[in-house]
Amino acid sequence: MVRRKEQSELENAEIKLExxxxxxxxxxxxxxxxxQERDLLHNQRxxxxxxxxxxxxxxxxxxxxxxxxxxxxNELQAKAKELIELKRKVRGAMHTSIVGDLERLxxxxxxxxxxxxxxxxxxDEENALLDDLRxxxxxxxxxxxxxxDQDRTYREVRDLDASITDLFKAADLEHxxxxxxxxxxxxxxxKLVGVMTQVSGLVAxxxxxxxxxxxxxxxxxxxxxxxxxxxxxxxxxxNEKREEIREARNLIRQQNxxxxxxxxxxxxxxxxxxxxxxxxxxxxxxxxxx
Numbered sequence: 347m348v349r350r351k352e353q354s355e356l357e358n359a360e361i362k363l364e365x366x367x368x369x370x371x372x373x374x375x376x377x378x379x380x381x382q383e384r385d386l387l388h389n390q391r392x393x394x395x396x397x398x399x400x401x402x403x404x405x406x407x408x409x410x411x412x413x414x415x416x417x418x419x420n421e422l423q424a425k426a427k428e429l430i431e432l433k434r435k436v437r438g439a440m441h442t443s444i445v446g447d448l449e450r451l452x453x454x455x456x457x458x459x460x461x462x463x464x465x466x467x468x469x470d471e472e473n474a475l476l477d478d479l480r481x482x483x484x485x486x487x488x489x490x491x492x493x494x495d496q497d498r499t500y501r502e503v504r505d506l507d508a509s510i511t512d513l514f515k516a517a518d519l520e521h522x523x524x525x526x527x528x529x530x531x532x533x534x535x536x537k538l539v540g541v542m543t544q545v546s547g548l549v550a551x552x553x554x555x556x557x558x559x560x561x562x563x564x565x566x567x568x569x570x571x572x573x574x575x576x577x578x579x580x581x582x583x584x585n586e587k588r589e590e591i592r593e594a595r596n597l598i599r600q601q602n603x604x605x606x607x608x609x610x611x612x613x614x615x616x617x618x619x620x621x622x623x624x625x626x627x628x629x630x631x632x633x634x635x636x
Contacts, residue, residue, distance in 0.1 A: 359579050363576040363579075370573055373562055374563075374566045376562045377566055384555035384556050387552035388552055390548055391548040394541050398538060398541045398542060401541060404534045405535050409527075409531050412523075412527035416524045418520045419517045419520035422513050423514070426510045426513035429513070433506045433507070448490065451486040454482050455482045458482060
């Protein structure tokens with residue numbers, strides 16, 4: 347039985363080539379899956395990054411507004427404290443005994459006037475009484491003027507009390523806004539920290555997937571290189587096979603022509619066939635079995 351030697355070598359090379367191609371395709375699919383997962387993680391990170399920027403903007407806006415109301419609160423409280431200090435100084439400068447002094451002087455003036463009208467006095471005694479009366483009247487007038495100033499001051503102090511109350515009420519309203527805005531900015535900050543933690547986790551996971559993608563792609567490239575080398579080997583074997591078949595056909599064709607031209611009897615024909623077979627055996631094209 348005649349068997350071609352090159353067939354098993356070619357088949358083995360083709361089997362190896364197919365195995366390399368399948369392995370390369372599997373690695374390419376694995377790399378594509380890793381890349382897809384990495385890109386998905388990046389997209390999730392981008393979405394969270396937008397959410398993070400929105401939370402940061404909201405938090406910063408609350409902080410800016412809170413600072414405005416805090417400064418306003420502090421300003422109102424400072425003004426109220428200034429008025430309290432002013433009120434304290436004004437009250438400290440006021441004479442608490444002025445009403446008693448006025449009553450005393452009025453009694454004394456009334457008594458002097460009564461003495462002048464009802465008593466009989468010498469001229470010098472009457473002049474002395476009048477001088478004393480005029481002095482008391484001047485002092486009374488001064489005290490009445492001072493009492494008027496003090497009454498106006500008391501009214502102003504009462505106005506200060508009202509202003510102080512209004513200032514503290516306004517400061518309390520500003521403080522409520524400060525507390526409300528502070529709570530809001532803390533809430534946004536806590537959410538921001540949570541989103542930042544998620545982003546950090548996604549970045550780490552995406553980096554891991556990217557490293558996995560690079561590793562698998564490198565291995566796929568190695569198998570691709572081996573597959574290309576094996577493809578060249580398969581093509582070389584196929585070309586050699588075709589060349590050998592072509593040479594064998596040419597040799598047989600030439601022998602047939604020679605037989606037709608030179609061999610006329612059976613003995614010469616058998617000899618020519620034997621010679622042709624020996625030539626093929628020597629070239630390794632066929633082998634004899636059995």
